[in-house]
Amino acid sequence: EAQVTQNPRYLITVTGKKLTVTCSQNMNHEYMSWYRQDPGLGLRQIYYSMNVEVTDKGDVPEGYKVSRKEKRNFPLILESPSPNQTSLYFCASSLHSGRISGANVLTFGAGSRLTVL
Amino acid sequence: AQTVTQSQPEMSVQEAETVTLSCTYDTSESDYYLFWYKQPPSRQMILVIRQEAYKQQNATENRFSVNFQKAAKSFSLKISDSQLGDAAMYFCAYRRSSNYKLTFGKGTLLTVNP
Numbered sequence: 001e002a003q004v005t006q007n008p009r010y011l012i013t014v015t016g017k018k019l020t021v022t023c024s025q026n027m028n029h030e031y032m033s034w035y036r037q038d039p040g041l042g043l044r045q046i047y048y049s050m051n052v053e054v055t056d057k058g059d060v061p062e063g064y065k066v067s068r069k070e071k072r073n074f075p076l077i078l079e080s081p082s083p084n085q086t087s088l089y090f091c092a093s094s095l096h097s098g099r100i101s102g103a104n105v106l107t108f109g110a111g112s113r114l115t116v117l
Numbered sequence: 118a119q120t121v122t123q124s125q126p127e128m129s130v131q132e133a134e135t136v137t138l139s140c141t142y143d144t145s146e147s148d149y150y151l152f153w154y155k156q157p158p159s160r161q162m163i164l165v166i167r168q169e170a171y172k173q174q175n176a177t178e179n180r181f182s183v184n185f186q187k188a189a190k191s192f193s194l195k196i197s198d199s200q201l202g203d204a205a206m207y208f209c210a211y212r213r214s215s216n217y218k219l220t221f222g223k224g225t226l227l228t229v230n231p
């Protein structure tokens with residue numbers, strides 16, 4: 001089944017304890033992205049990647065890092081989590097065959113609920 | 118910067134009735150895409166319908182249709198014959214033609230009453 005898989009789905013952690021949320025897709029998609037969802041704010045893009053070793057900041061990148069060493073994986077790293085990073089996180093991916101296509105839509109993962117105490 | 122506004126934080130509809138969710142957006146682009154996503158309690162983001170700005174014809178997917186008014190920058194979603202399974206948070210989203218980034222509205226929580 002074509003999907004985007006995120007882990008963990010739920011995590012409670014403490015301030016300053018480094019954590020990584022993994023994202024993996026099995027659709028051979030070039031484009032991958034992370035969003036966070038907060039009540040009353042909708043979803044906002046954190047980082048994105050157009051292909052392996054190519055990443056760039058979205059609208060709210062502060063406090064996050066990403067890497068894209070393999071095409072299928074795009075982990076989100078919180079080096080020193082803070083309570084304001086408590087949120088619902090989504091990974092998403094899309095086919096990108098060398099040019100932006102309107103036919104390509106994002107496939108979302110199931111979300112990861114992160115709580116930072 | 119592009120913005121997407123959903124002016125209705127919450128809406129309710131009776132089962133089998135029709136409901137319209139509003140969305141307006143602001144952009145200086147002429148080529149873009151618009152989407153409605155559904156987020157049920159499972160939190161999964163499900164694409165409901167999408168519209169290409171260059172198409173004048175309004176998109177339709179079964180019971181879901183849009184009213185796309187490009188000049189007014191309005192993109193409303195109409196759900197006909199509402200079902201209990203339609204209850205969810207609905208997000209309107211905008212995407213420029215030159216990238217894949219989605220700009221979301223704040224969402225409208227739809228309740229369907231039996």
